[in-house]
Amino acid sequence: MTTRQKNRRVRKAEKLIAKKSVNSNVLKKIPALNIDKTTQEYIVSVAVPGMERNNFTVQINNRQLIISAEKIKSHHLDNSADKSLVNKWQETISLPLDADTLMTAAVYRNGELKIYIPRRDENASCIPADVYIY
Numbered sequence: 001m002t003t004r005q006k007n008r009r010v011r012k013a014e015k016l017i018a019k020k021s022v023n024s025n026v027l028k029k030i031p032a033l034n035i036d037k038t039t040q041e042y043i044v045s046v047a048v049p050g051m052e053r054n055n056f057t058v059q060i061n062n063r064q065l066i067i068s069a070e071k072i073k074s075h076h077l078d079n080s081a082d083k084s085l086v087n088k089w090q091e092t093i094s095l096p097l098d099a100d101t102l103m104t105a106a107v108y109r110n111g112e113l114k115i116y117i118p119r120r121d122e123n124a125s126c127i128p129a130d131v132y133i134y
Helices: 003-018
Strands: 032-037 041-047 056-061 064-076 082-094 105-109 112-118 129-131
Touching (some): 041 064, 056 112
Antiparallel strands (some): 056 129
C-alpha cells in the first residue's frame, strides 16, 4: 500500500468518525488491510483483533471481494437498561482478471483474517460465492 493510499484511508476514517451515525451506538472502524501478490496467489490480510471467526462474512460477486464484519457488545447498566455497541465495517476490493475465485479460502487466526485467492490464466473463473472462513 502506497503512502497516498494510506493517506486516503486515514482521511476516509476521519470523515466516518466526524460524521455522526443515525444510531449513535454504531462504532465504525476501518481495519488495516494489505494485499500481497505472489506468482501463485493473491493474499489479502486484514488486521481485526478482538473479533471472532463467526463475526465475518466474505463474499465474491462480479469480480468484487466483499469483506464485512459485525460484532455487538452489550453492557449492563445499573438501572437495568442494556446498552449495545455495534462494531461493523465492510471493505470491497476489485479482483484482477487472473484471480480464480472458485478456490478462494479464508483463515482467521490471532486477530488476522487472511484470504487466499489463487491466480490462473487471464480469464480465470469468477463464480459468485460465499467464502467459508476456517
